[in-house]
Amino acid sequence: MRKAEFVMAAVMGIFSLYLMWKSAELPVGWIPEEGPGGGAWPFWLSAVMLICCVLILINWYRRKTPPSQSDEVYMDRGTTVAVGLVAGSLIVTVALFYVIGVYGALPLFMIFYVRYLGRHSWPATAAMAAIAPVATFFFFDIALKITLPKGLPIIEETIFYPLYKIFL
């Protein structure tokens, strides 16, 4: 935990520096008769962020805050696996939106989560995998007319064009 506190403050400090550098693309000073320039707001606030990071590091050094005193492991093995699997599956699901679309990716995500992580029965898994895309399609694409990503054009043309004809 102690190590994590240090790393996080250091990374956020570097990020604040990057934000300051990026904000400086626009004037960060005071323009006479006009007030602050376009980059001033993010620049000076990022500077405050940097100061906060330094203070956090000082607190870390003096062991003032609970995370900087704790010897607990920040992410034990089991937690890393459990959280990593979930976060990873989300990333894969979103990446799949580009290829097989929302309606292809959702059932796969459901099968992975409900069956593999949740260890529920196959009927429960099948029900979730079927209900999720159907309910989403009717609520978003049909009722609210918010078109969700369909993936490659070929999928939309072969599967969804007929569906549009029926429901829209």
Added chain:
Amino acid sequence: MIHSRRKLLGLGLALGVGLAAFGLPKTAMAFEPQKPIEFVVMAGKGGGADKAVRFMQSIIAKHKLAPVPVTPINKPGGSGAEALVYLKQKKGDNHTIMFTLNSFYTTPLRQPALGVNIENFTPVARMAEDTFCLWVNSDRKDINSVDDFVKAAKAKGKDWIMAGTGKASEDNLLTDFLNSAYGLQMKYVPYKGGGKVAKELAGNNANSTVNNPSEQLGFFEAGTTKPLACFTPERIGLFKDAPTFKEIGKDFVYFMQRTVVGAPGMSKDAASYYQGLFTKVFNSEEWQGYMKKKALQGDMLSGSALMDYWKRERDIHKQMLIKMGAIKG
């Protein structure tokens, strides 16, 4: 990267399915949209352009002019830059159209890094041209003409506040014109959206504005604000008492287009489909009534006539931006 891979994969699959479907009669018929038509709006929800798009959407829905729904998508980023890039990337798409204003010319000129060439877009239909007038609050009983206005603004110098929508926008161009034509030093304060600008004038938080008539109409009818002169070739029917700038010796006419644009490389059939669709919208009773009520002008333009109009307007804007110092020549 993702884009090109996607295309390649798509091509492969399309080939496969195409071979499988070989022999079926090819649909060489006129274009019919197969999926919801994406109507990109260059502004956020609730803005003037957004309202116009949702109005057209409702006309199409009411008269069942299209077999599929039209779905507005807002891409408000970077004075239209986000919308322009989005449309550019939709090259060859037959189901994406966009509603544009004058940022269609100015944004690609000011941000050449976007790589947007408006000549590549498909001209669909110019639905109207919006007009501009110079407005002051009715509390200013001493200002009843442009001459009074010039006198008052000169007296206040840099403390005369002109409110407008965004930097280097239509309002900013007009403010610069007034400043140089009459030797004024008005201070231009940008706000988000024309409705907000109109309100600042009505609440006496700004001294003058160059709003579209539609934005000030409510306040005008309530007697809160008044137009002094308009940037039009002829007087606007609603404001019979306000002269044109041409009449008072400054030949300056300025419009804002309200135009429907198609994705670049749209098929010819699709382009003519949308031209037909928006001709029907234009001729509908609702749209004509809307134009009249909002003091919109202009005939419908489409095809190459619209493209010529764009090129002409872009050159005019280029000159204005150079003069303003926003871009280099």
Added chain:
Amino acid sequence: MVEIITLLWNGFAIAFEPVNLMLIIGGCTVGLFIGAMPGLGSVNGVAILLPLTFLVPPTGAIMFLAAIYYGAMYGGAISSIMLGIPGASTAVATTFDGRPLAKLGMADKALTAAAVASFVGGSISVLLFTFLAPPLAHVALRFGAPEEFSLMMLAFATFIGLGGDDIPKTIFSICIGLVLAAVGLDIISGEPRLVFGNITGFLHGINFLVLAIGIYGIGEMLWTVEEHYKAGGKSMMSDAVITVQRTMANLKELLGTWKTALMGSFLGYFVGILPAAGATPGSLMAYGIAKQISHEPEKFGKGAVEGVVAPESANNAASTGSMLPMLTLGIPGSPTTAILLGGMVIWGLEPGPRLFTDHADFVWGLIASLYAANFFAVIINIAFIPAFIWVLKLPFTLLAPIIFVLCLIGGYAPTQDMHDVWLMIIFGIVGYLMRKLDYPLAPAVLAIVLGPLAEPALRQSLLISSGEFSIFFTRVYSAPIMICALILLFLPLLKPVIRLVGGRKTARR
């Protein structure tokens, strides 16, 4: 007075025509569900259903949309309480105590409190609306950039005590929210800024929802996944039960919060009237004030009923309040009313001071429908509470994927841009890692909501005054607001001094 009551009576006659009544009930139900979806709020509901309203006459149409608006305001609390994800910025403050209550197994109490408080806020504001419309409209008109900035300062000031115990981390969180709010286009100079890696998705800025769903949705769920894993797979979202007895006890307890509800309603209504403010600052300020006037401020953030009552009464009151400048001046007080305004123009009604006289039927029909919508929304909402409680009792491994799917789609729907979905996942993972180290994240979410309102207002004011800060103290409406804000801001610094002086006195005695 008599005239108003007669007009209102006629309005009720219109609102209770069978078609209109059905539209109101239908609108409330649809709005409730749209509002309960994370990512979809009243703006989306009203924008999407606007074209449908051409099938009915304008009076019915505006009633339908207003009912959706109302229903969505009620619904926003549902996802805040059940999932901890605010569906819209107006419901952010509801998560602060609503979610802890749900975690303590009192989701039924929080949901009931939200529904009843919304009803109180809605009812009081409609009454104020009926009798106090035109004079307030003029105050609203006078509000310019300096007043807006002062108001934002006040909103920040009421929130000063909200962060955690770690002061540098709290300030860091506020600042990162404000910086993220600056991404996109700088409207004063017209230049794009903080467009990381020239990705066009950053041009439209970072939508508040992307950060909120990322932190409260994805981040919070990852946190729960960890807890679930550590508890050996036994955790649940909430183990609330609902019985008649419990509901009666809840209602009884709610009676004790009447002061908070009244405060929230009045505050929400008056802030809601101000153009550009809308319901979000109103609900945030109501929460902050409720905490400051409470006898047990330490309970806030850990499951205080007042923490749900205050923002919920305020945001419903504000949604009515924001209709006032829309109808009387044609100025929208919130994005949702901007779209309603668009609708009115399409139906051929010109909003403005003359609307009340020229189209009295329409205006009073609308006002009457607000009374009716408020009444039906609370009934529909309460009727659905058992169903929501049942959903919360599903096993975590069934509920979690559903919530993740809602987050992914909720992140996509408002802008329809995949860029925002990726950003949301990044915020979720980073937020989870930061939360483990006691970084308070609520201040960041608040800052990204208030930042885009505060910064342009500050710079427009300074532009008008040629860089003089005195502009905030020399204007009729700005000065008192700014002074209140400064007093509140420095109160925590003064407290030790006051205590010191007070302490000495007691010592002497």
